[in-house]
Amino acid sequence: MKRKAGLMVHPLQKLINGFERFRSEGIDDPHLFSRLLEDGQKPEVMVIGCADSRVDPGVVTSCKPGELFILRNVAAIVPPYGPDEQPHAASAAIEFGVRRLGVKHILVLGHQACGGIRALAEGTVGLEFMAPWVGVMDDARRIVAGSGLEPEAQLLLLEQAAVLGSLRNLLTFPWIEQRVVRGELTLHGWWFNLAEGRPMAFDPLHQRFVPLSDTIRPIDHRVDVTATGRAAPLSLEGFVARAVEDAGMAPFPGA
Ligand SMILES: [Zn+2]
Structure with missing residues:
Protein backbone atom coordinates (compact mmCIF):
# COMPACT_ATOMS: atom_id res chain seq x y z
CA MET A 1 0.00 0.00 0.00
CA GLN A 41 39.16 -1.91 18.80
CA LYS A 42 39.67 -5.46 20.08
CA PRO A 43 36.91 -7.49 18.47
CA GLU A 44 37.21 -11.25 19.02
CA VAL A 45 34.88 -12.14 16.18
CA MET A 46 35.08 -11.34 12.51
CA VAL A 47 31.89 -11.78 10.53
CA ILE A 48 31.92 -12.17 6.76
CA GLY A 49 28.38 -11.45 5.68
CA CYS A 50 26.36 -10.56 2.61
CA ALA A 51 25.62 -6.94 1.69
CA ASP A 52 21.91 -7.86 1.73
CA SER A 53 19.93 -5.26 3.71
CA ARG A 54 17.96 -7.92 5.57
CA VAL A 55 20.84 -9.67 7.28
CA ASP A 56 22.89 -7.12 9.18
CA PRO A 57 25.36 -9.09 11.33
CA GLY A 58 25.44 -6.53 14.13
CA VAL A 59 21.68 -6.12 14.26
CA VAL A 60 20.73 -9.81 14.18
CA THR A 61 23.28 -10.69 16.88
CA SER A 62 22.63 -7.65 19.11
CA CYS A 63 26.32 -6.77 19.14
CA LYS A 64 27.61 -3.37 20.18
CA PRO A 65 30.19 -1.14 18.51
CA GLY A 66 33.63 -2.67 18.98
CA GLU A 67 32.42 -6.28 19.23
CA LEU A 68 32.38 -7.40 15.60
CA PHE A 69 34.87 -6.84 12.82
CA ILE A 70 32.63 -7.07 9.77
CA LEU A 71 33.27 -7.62 6.10
CA ARG A 72 30.21 -7.52 3.90
CA ASN A 73 30.16 -8.19 0.19
CA VAL A 74 27.90 -9.76 -2.40
CA ALA A 75 26.95 -13.27 -1.19
CA ALA A 76 29.41 -13.34 1.76
CA ILE A 77 32.10 -14.77 -0.49
CA VAL A 78 35.72 -15.38 0.48
CA PRO A 79 38.00 -15.70 -2.55
CA PRO A 80 40.93 -18.12 -2.41
CA TYR A 81 44.32 -16.83 -1.26
CA GLY A 82 46.03 -15.19 -4.23
CA PRO A 83 48.21 -12.17 -3.52
CA ASP A 84 49.23 -10.11 -6.54
CA GLU A 85 49.37 -6.43 -7.53
CA GLN A 86 45.57 -6.09 -7.76
CA PRO A 87 43.52 -4.59 -4.92
CA HIS A 88 41.68 -7.34 -3.02
CA ALA A 89 39.04 -5.81 -0.76
CA ALA A 90 37.89 -9.04 0.85
CA SER A 91 41.37 -10.46 1.42
CA ALA A 92 42.61 -7.14 2.83
CA ALA A 93 39.80 -7.08 5.39
CA ILE A 94 40.47 -10.70 6.33
CA GLU A 95 44.19 -9.99 6.67
CA PHE A 96 43.57 -6.96 8.86
CA GLY A 97 41.13 -8.86 11.06
CA VAL A 98 43.38 -11.87 11.52
CA ARG A 99 46.92 -10.48 11.44
CA ARG A 100 46.42 -7.03 12.95
CA LEU A 101 43.41 -7.39 15.22
CA GLY A 102 43.98 -11.04 16.05
CA VAL A 103 40.33 -12.09 15.94
CA LYS A 104 39.73 -15.49 17.54
CA HIS A 105 36.77 -16.52 15.42
CA ILE A 106 35.67 -15.99 11.84
CA LEU A 107 32.01 -16.50 11.07
CA VAL A 108 30.82 -16.75 7.47
CA LEU A 109 27.17 -15.71 7.41
CA GLY A 110 25.22 -16.67 4.30
CA HIS A 111 21.48 -16.38 4.02
CA GLN A 112 18.29 -17.52 2.37
CA ALA A 113 17.05 -15.77 -0.80
CA CYS A 114 20.51 -14.35 -1.55
CA GLY A 115 20.48 -12.29 -4.74
CA GLY A 116 24.19 -12.89 -5.26
CA ILE A 117 23.76 -16.65 -5.12
CA ARG A 118 20.76 -16.42 -7.46
CA ALA A 119 22.99 -14.50 -9.87
CA LEU A 120 25.57 -17.26 -9.58
CA ALA A 121 22.94 -19.87 -10.40
CA GLU A 122 21.04 -17.99 -13.09
CA GLY A 123 23.60 -15.64 -14.64
CA THR A 124 24.54 -11.98 -14.39
CA VAL A 125 23.47 -10.54 -17.77
CA GLY A 126 23.85 -6.76 -17.93
CA LEU A 127 26.15 -6.51 -14.91
CA GLU A 128 29.87 -5.81 -15.19
CA PHE A 129 31.42 -6.86 -11.90
CA MET A 130 29.16 -9.59 -10.61
CA ALA A 131 30.12 -12.51 -12.87
CA PRO A 132 33.78 -12.87 -11.84
CA TRP A 133 32.88 -12.20 -8.21
CA VAL A 134 30.11 -14.77 -7.72
CA GLY A 135 32.04 -17.01 -10.15
CA VAL A 136 34.46 -17.62 -7.26
CA MET A 137 31.85 -20.20 -6.20
CA ASP A 138 31.47 -21.77 -9.62
CA ASP A 139 32.56 -25.21 -8.42
CA ALA A 140 29.79 -25.11 -5.82
CA ARG A 141 27.35 -24.15 -8.57
CA ARG A 142 28.42 -27.09 -10.73
CA ILE A 143 28.26 -29.61 -7.92
CA VAL A 144 24.82 -28.42 -6.76
CA ALA A 145 23.56 -28.33 -10.38
CA GLY A 146 24.37 -32.03 -10.57
CA SER A 147 22.34 -32.86 -7.46
CA GLY A 148 19.07 -33.54 -9.29
CA LEU A 149 17.11 -31.53 -6.70
CA GLU A 150 14.29 -29.14 -7.62
CA PRO A 151 15.49 -25.67 -8.72
CA GLU A 152 14.39 -23.87 -5.52
CA ALA A 153 15.96 -26.54 -3.34
CA GLN A 154 19.13 -26.23 -5.42
CA LEU A 155 19.24 -22.50 -4.84
CA LEU A 156 18.99 -22.98 -1.10
CA LEU A 157 21.60 -25.71 -1.18
CA LEU A 158 23.89 -23.46 -3.20
CA GLU A 159 23.53 -20.70 -0.58
CA GLN A 160 24.71 -23.17 2.04
CA ALA A 161 27.40 -24.74 -0.15
CA ALA A 162 28.81 -21.25 -0.79
CA VAL A 163 29.26 -20.82 2.98
CA LEU A 164 31.34 -24.01 2.95
CA GLY A 165 33.21 -22.82 -0.11
CA SER A 166 34.14 -19.62 1.70
CA LEU A 167 35.27 -21.54 4.79
CA ARG A 168 37.38 -23.77 2.56
CA ASN A 169 38.87 -20.70 0.87
CA LEU A 170 39.68 -19.16 4.26
CA LEU A 171 41.88 -22.20 4.92
CA THR A 172 43.90 -21.44 1.76
CA PHE A 173 45.30 -18.33 3.50
CA PRO A 174 48.50 -19.72 5.09
CA TRP A 175 48.29 -17.49 8.19
CA ILE A 176 44.69 -18.60 8.76
CA GLU A 177 45.51 -22.27 8.33
CA GLN A 178 48.42 -21.97 10.79
CA ARG A 179 46.26 -20.28 13.41
CA VAL A 180 43.48 -22.83 12.98
CA VAL A 181 45.94 -25.72 13.36
CA ARG A 182 47.39 -24.09 16.50
CA GLY A 183 43.90 -23.62 17.90
CA GLU A 184 44.22 -19.82 17.96
CA LEU A 185 41.46 -19.24 15.45
CA THR A 186 38.23 -21.09 14.81
CA LEU A 187 35.97 -20.94 11.79
CA HIS A 188 32.19 -21.10 11.78
CA GLY A 189 29.58 -21.18 9.04
CA TRP A 190 26.05 -19.89 9.51
CA TRP A 191 23.17 -19.58 7.09
CA PHE A 192 20.38 -17.19 8.01
CA ASN A 193 16.96 -18.70 7.48
CA LEU A 194 14.83 -15.67 6.57
CA ALA A 195 11.62 -17.71 6.61
CA GLU A 196 12.14 -18.44 10.30
CA GLY A 197 14.14 -15.30 11.08
CA ARG A 198 17.01 -17.21 12.65
CA PRO A 199 20.40 -18.55 11.69
CA MET A 200 21.42 -22.17 11.36
CA ALA A 201 24.99 -23.33 11.94
CA PHE A 202 27.05 -25.71 9.86
CA ASP A 203 27.82 -28.84 11.85
CA PRO A 204 31.02 -30.21 10.29
CA LEU A 205 30.59 -33.61 11.91
CA HIS A 206 27.26 -34.29 10.25
CA GLN A 207 27.83 -31.98 7.28
CA ARG A 208 24.53 -30.20 7.57
CA PHE A 209 23.13 -26.94 8.90
CA VAL A 210 21.47 -27.32 12.29
CA PRO A 211 19.68 -24.96 14.70
CA LEU A 212 22.07 -22.86 16.79
CA SER A 213 23.05 -24.35 20.11
CA ASP A 214 25.75 -23.95 22.74
CA THR A 215 27.52 -27.05 21.49
CA ILE A 216 28.16 -26.06 17.91
CA ARG A 217 31.42 -27.50 16.67
CA PRO A 218 33.75 -25.09 14.93
CA ILE A 219 35.36 -26.12 11.69
CA ASP A 220 38.94 -27.15 12.19
CA HIS A 221 41.30 -29.93 11.31
CA ARG A 222 40.54 -31.80 14.49
CA VAL A 223 36.94 -32.56 13.62
CA ASP A 224 36.57 -36.31 13.63
CA VAL A 225 34.67 -37.13 10.48
CA THR A 226 35.47 -40.82 10.49
CA ALA A 227 32.15 -41.55 12.19
CA THR A 228 30.32 -40.26 9.13
CA GLY A 229 32.52 -42.17 6.73
CA ARG A 230 33.11 -38.96 4.82
CA ALA A 231 36.36 -37.56 3.61
CA ALA A 232 36.54 -34.00 4.90
CA PRO A 233 34.18 -31.67 6.75
CA LEU A 234 34.42 -29.00 4.05
CA SER A 235 33.99 -31.26 1.04
CA LEU A 236 31.38 -29.65 -1.19
CA GLU A 237 30.68 -33.00 -2.85
CA GLY A 238 30.16 -34.62 0.55
CA PHE A 239 27.88 -31.81 1.68
CA VAL A 240 25.72 -31.96 -1.44
CA ALA A 241 25.56 -35.77 -1.32
CA ARG A 242 24.40 -35.54 2.30
CA ALA A 243 21.73 -32.96 1.36
CA VAL A 244 20.45 -35.19 -1.42
CA GLU A 245 20.20 -38.08 1.06
CA ASP A 246 18.35 -35.81 3.51
CA ALA A 247 15.98 -34.64 0.77
CA GLY A 248 15.03 -38.25 0.16
CA MET A 249 14.07 -38.71 3.81
CA ALA A 250 12.63 -35.39 4.93
CA PRO A 251 11.92 -31.90 3.57
CA PHE A 252 15.12 -29.96 3.13
CA PRO A 253 15.61 -27.52 6.03
CA GLY A 254 14.06 -24.17 5.25
CA ALA A 255 12.62 -25.30 1.93
ZN1 LIG B 1 22.98 -12.23 -0.11
Whole structure:
Protein backbone atom coordinates (compact mmCIF):
# COMPACT_ATOMS: atom_id res chain seq x y z
CA MET A 1 0.00 0.00 0.00
CA LYS A 2 1.32 3.42 -0.95
CA ARG A 3 1.76 5.83 1.93
CA LYS A 4 0.76 9.48 1.67
CA ALA A 5 3.64 11.66 0.55
CA GLY A 6 3.21 13.94 3.60
CA LEU A 7 3.87 11.02 5.97
CA MET A 8 6.98 9.83 4.20
CA VAL A 9 10.19 10.32 6.12
CA HIS A 10 13.22 11.04 3.98
CA PRO A 11 15.48 7.96 4.07
CA LEU A 12 18.36 9.97 5.51
CA GLN A 13 16.13 11.69 8.06
CA LYS A 14 15.22 8.19 9.23
CA LEU A 15 18.94 7.53 9.75
CA ILE A 16 19.43 10.81 11.63
CA ASN A 17 16.46 10.06 13.89
CA GLY A 18 17.74 6.55 14.36
CA PHE A 19 21.16 7.80 15.39
CA GLU A 20 19.62 10.11 18.00
CA ARG A 21 17.61 7.18 19.34
CA PHE A 22 20.75 5.01 19.41
CA ARG A 23 22.60 7.71 21.37
CA SER A 24 19.83 8.08 23.94
CA GLU A 25 18.65 4.47 24.29
CA GLY A 26 20.95 2.13 22.36
CA ILE A 27 24.09 2.38 24.47
CA ASP A 28 24.11 2.01 28.25
CA ASP A 29 27.68 3.32 28.48
CA PRO A 30 27.83 7.03 27.56
CA HIS A 31 31.63 6.77 27.25
CA LEU A 32 31.55 3.79 24.91
CA PHE A 33 32.99 5.56 21.89
CA SER A 34 35.61 7.59 23.77
CA ARG A 35 36.73 4.37 25.48
CA LEU A 36 36.87 2.55 22.14
CA LEU A 37 38.88 5.44 20.75
CA GLU A 38 41.31 5.35 23.65
CA ASP A 39 41.69 1.57 23.88
CA GLY A 40 41.32 0.85 20.17
CA GLN A 41 39.16 -1.91 18.80
CA LYS A 42 39.67 -5.46 20.08
CA PRO A 43 36.91 -7.49 18.47
CA GLU A 44 37.21 -11.25 19.02
CA VAL A 45 34.88 -12.14 16.18
CA MET A 46 35.08 -11.34 12.51
CA VAL A 47 31.89 -11.78 10.53
CA ILE A 48 31.92 -12.17 6.76
CA GLY A 49 28.38 -11.45 5.68
CA CYS A 50 26.36 -10.56 2.61
CA ALA A 51 25.62 -6.94 1.69
CA ASP A 52 21.91 -7.86 1.73
CA SER A 53 19.93 -5.26 3.71
CA ARG A 54 17.96 -7.92 5.57
CA VAL A 55 20.84 -9.67 7.28
CA ASP A 56 22.89 -7.12 9.18
CA PRO A 57 25.36 -9.09 11.33
CA GLY A 58 25.44 -6.53 14.13
CA VAL A 59 21.68 -6.12 14.26
CA VAL A 60 20.73 -9.81 14.18
CA THR A 61 23.28 -10.69 16.88
CA SER A 62 22.63 -7.65 19.11
CA CYS A 63 26.32 -6.77 19.14
CA LYS A 64 27.61 -3.37 20.18
CA PRO A 65 30.19 -1.14 18.51
CA GLY A 66 33.63 -2.67 18.98
CA GLU A 67 32.42 -6.28 19.23
CA LEU A 68 32.38 -7.40 15.60
CA PHE A 69 34.87 -6.84 12.82
CA ILE A 70 32.63 -7.07 9.77
CA LEU A 71 33.27 -7.62 6.10
CA ARG A 72 30.21 -7.52 3.90
CA ASN A 73 30.16 -8.19 0.19
CA VAL A 74 27.90 -9.76 -2.40
CA ALA A 75 26.95 -13.27 -1.19
CA ALA A 76 29.41 -13.34 1.76
CA ILE A 77 32.10 -14.77 -0.49
CA VAL A 78 35.72 -15.38 0.48
CA PRO A 79 38.00 -15.70 -2.55
CA PRO A 80 40.93 -18.12 -2.41
CA TYR A 81 44.32 -16.83 -1.26
CA GLY A 82 46.03 -15.19 -4.23
CA PRO A 83 48.21 -12.17 -3.52
CA ASP A 84 49.23 -10.11 -6.54
CA GLU A 85 49.37 -6.43 -7.53
CA GLN A 86 45.57 -6.09 -7.76
CA PRO A 87 43.52 -4.59 -4.92
CA HIS A 88 41.68 -7.34 -3.02
CA ALA A 89 39.04 -5.81 -0.76
CA ALA A 90 37.89 -9.04 0.85
CA SER A 91 41.37 -10.46 1.42
CA ALA A 92 42.61 -7.14 2.83
CA ALA A 93 39.80 -7.08 5.39
CA ILE A 94 40.47 -10.70 6.33
CA GLU A 95 44.19 -9.99 6.67
CA PHE A 96 43.57 -6.96 8.86
CA GLY A 97 41.13 -8.86 11.06
CA VAL A 98 43.38 -11.87 11.52
CA ARG A 99 46.92 -10.48 11.44
CA ARG A 100 46.42 -7.03 12.95
CA LEU A 101 43.41 -7.39 15.22
CA GLY A 102 43.98 -11.04 16.05
CA VAL A 103 40.33 -12.09 15.94
CA LYS A 104 39.73 -15.49 17.54
CA HIS A 105 36.77 -16.52 15.42
CA ILE A 106 35.67 -15.99 11.84
CA LEU A 107 32.01 -16.50 11.07
CA VAL A 108 30.82 -16.75 7.47
CA LEU A 109 27.17 -15.71 7.41
CA GLY A 110 25.22 -16.67 4.30
CA HIS A 111 21.48 -16.38 4.02
CA GLN A 112 18.29 -17.52 2.37
CA ALA A 113 17.05 -15.77 -0.80
CA CYS A 114 20.51 -14.35 -1.55
CA GLY A 115 20.48 -12.29 -4.74
CA GLY A 116 24.19 -12.89 -5.26
CA ILE A 117 23.76 -16.65 -5.12
CA ARG A 118 20.76 -16.42 -7.46
CA ALA A 119 22.99 -14.50 -9.87
CA LEU A 120 25.57 -17.26 -9.58
CA ALA A 121 22.94 -19.87 -10.40
CA GLU A 122 21.04 -17.99 -13.09
CA GLY A 123 23.60 -15.64 -14.64
CA THR A 124 24.54 -11.98 -14.39
CA VAL A 125 23.47 -10.54 -17.77
CA GLY A 126 23.85 -6.76 -17.93
CA LEU A 127 26.15 -6.51 -14.91
CA GLU A 128 29.87 -5.81 -15.19
CA PHE A 129 31.42 -6.86 -11.90
CA MET A 130 29.16 -9.59 -10.61
CA ALA A 131 30.12 -12.51 -12.87
CA PRO A 132 33.78 -12.87 -11.84
CA TRP A 133 32.88 -12.20 -8.21
CA VAL A 134 30.11 -14.77 -7.72
CA GLY A 135 32.04 -17.01 -10.15
CA VAL A 136 34.46 -17.62 -7.26
CA MET A 137 31.85 -20.20 -6.20
CA ASP A 138 31.47 -21.77 -9.62
CA ASP A 139 32.56 -25.21 -8.42
CA ALA A 140 29.79 -25.11 -5.82
CA ARG A 141 27.35 -24.15 -8.57
CA ARG A 142 28.42 -27.09 -10.73
CA ILE A 143 28.26 -29.61 -7.92
CA VAL A 144 24.82 -28.42 -6.76
CA ALA A 145 23.56 -28.33 -10.38
CA GLY A 146 24.37 -32.03 -10.57
CA SER A 147 22.34 -32.86 -7.46
CA GLY A 148 19.07 -33.54 -9.29
CA LEU A 149 17.11 -31.53 -6.70
CA GLU A 150 14.29 -29.14 -7.62
CA PRO A 151 15.49 -25.67 -8.72
CA GLU A 152 14.39 -23.87 -5.52
CA ALA A 153 15.96 -26.54 -3.34
CA GLN A 154 19.13 -26.23 -5.42
CA LEU A 155 19.24 -22.50 -4.84
CA LEU A 156 18.99 -22.98 -1.10
CA LEU A 157 21.60 -25.71 -1.18
CA LEU A 158 23.89 -23.46 -3.20
CA GLU A 159 23.53 -20.70 -0.58
CA GLN A 160 24.71 -23.17 2.04
CA ALA A 161 27.40 -24.74 -0.15
CA ALA A 162 28.81 -21.25 -0.79
CA VAL A 163 29.26 -20.82 2.98
CA LEU A 164 31.34 -24.01 2.95
CA GLY A 165 33.21 -22.82 -0.11
CA SER A 166 34.14 -19.62 1.70
CA LEU A 167 35.27 -21.54 4.79
CA ARG A 168 37.38 -23.77 2.56
CA ASN A 169 38.87 -20.70 0.87
CA LEU A 170 39.68 -19.16 4.26
CA LEU A 171 41.88 -22.20 4.92
CA THR A 172 43.90 -21.44 1.76
CA PHE A 173 45.30 -18.33 3.50
CA PRO A 174 48.50 -19.72 5.09
CA TRP A 175 48.29 -17.49 8.19
CA ILE A 176 44.69 -18.60 8.76
CA GLU A 177 45.51 -22.27 8.33
CA GLN A 178 48.42 -21.97 10.79
CA ARG A 179 46.26 -20.28 13.41
CA VAL A 180 43.48 -22.83 12.98
CA VAL A 181 45.94 -25.72 13.36
CA ARG A 182 47.39 -24.09 16.50
CA GLY A 183 43.90 -23.62 17.90
CA GLU A 184 44.22 -19.82 17.96
CA LEU A 185 41.46 -19.24 15.45
CA THR A 186 38.23 -21.09 14.81
CA LEU A 187 35.97 -20.94 11.79
CA HIS A 188 32.19 -21.10 11.78
CA GLY A 189 29.58 -21.18 9.04
CA TRP A 190 26.05 -19.89 9.51
CA TRP A 191 23.17 -19.58 7.09
CA PHE A 192 20.38 -17.19 8.01
CA ASN A 193 16.96 -18.70 7.48
CA LEU A 194 14.83 -15.67 6.57
CA ALA A 195 11.62 -17.71 6.61
CA GLU A 196 12.14 -18.44 10.30
CA GLY A 197 14.14 -15.30 11.08
CA ARG A 198 17.01 -17.21 12.65
CA PRO A 199 20.40 -18.55 11.69
CA MET A 200 21.42 -22.17 11.36
CA ALA A 201 24.99 -23.33 11.94
CA PHE A 202 27.05 -25.71 9.86
CA ASP A 203 27.82 -28.84 11.85
CA PRO A 204 31.02 -30.21 10.29
CA LEU A 205 30.59 -33.61 11.91
CA HIS A 206 27.26 -34.29 10.25
CA GLN A 207 27.83 -31.98 7.28
CA ARG A 208 24.53 -30.20 7.57
CA PHE A 209 23.13 -26.94 8.90
CA VAL A 210 21.47 -27.32 12.29
CA PRO A 211 19.68 -24.96 14.70
CA LEU A 212 22.07 -22.86 16.79
CA SER A 213 23.05 -24.35 20.11
CA ASP A 214 25.75 -23.95 22.74
CA THR A 215 27.52 -27.05 21.49
CA ILE A 216 28.16 -26.06 17.91
CA ARG A 217 31.42 -27.50 16.67
CA PRO A 218 33.75 -25.09 14.93
CA ILE A 219 35.36 -26.12 11.69
CA ASP A 220 38.94 -27.15 12.19
CA HIS A 221 41.30 -29.93 11.31
CA ARG A 222 40.54 -31.80 14.49
CA VAL A 223 36.94 -32.56 13.62
CA ASP A 224 36.57 -36.31 13.63
CA VAL A 225 34.67 -37.13 10.48
CA THR A 226 35.47 -40.82 10.49
CA ALA A 227 32.15 -41.55 12.19
CA THR A 228 30.32 -40.26 9.13
CA GLY A 229 32.52 -42.17 6.73
CA ARG A 230 33.11 -38.96 4.82
CA ALA A 231 36.36 -37.56 3.61
CA ALA A 232 36.54 -34.00 4.90
CA PRO A 233 34.18 -31.67 6.75
CA LEU A 234 34.42 -29.00 4.05
CA SER A 235 33.99 -31.26 1.04
CA LEU A 236 31.38 -29.65 -1.19
CA GLU A 237 30.68 -33.00 -2.85
CA GLY A 238 30.16 -34.62 0.55
CA PHE A 239 27.88 -31.81 1.68
CA VAL A 240 25.72 -31.96 -1.44
CA ALA A 241 25.56 -35.77 -1.32
CA ARG A 242 24.40 -35.54 2.30
CA ALA A 243 21.73 -32.96 1.36
CA VAL A 244 20.45 -35.19 -1.42
CA GLU A 245 20.20 -38.08 1.06
CA ASP A 246 18.35 -35.81 3.51
CA ALA A 247 15.98 -34.64 0.77
CA GLY A 248 15.03 -38.25 0.16
CA MET A 249 14.07 -38.71 3.81
CA ALA A 250 12.63 -35.39 4.93
CA PRO A 251 11.92 -31.90 3.57
CA PHE A 252 15.12 -29.96 3.13
CA PRO A 253 15.61 -27.52 6.03
CA GLY A 254 14.06 -24.17 5.25
CA ALA A 255 12.62 -25.30 1.93
ZN1 LIG B 1 22.98 -12.23 -0.11
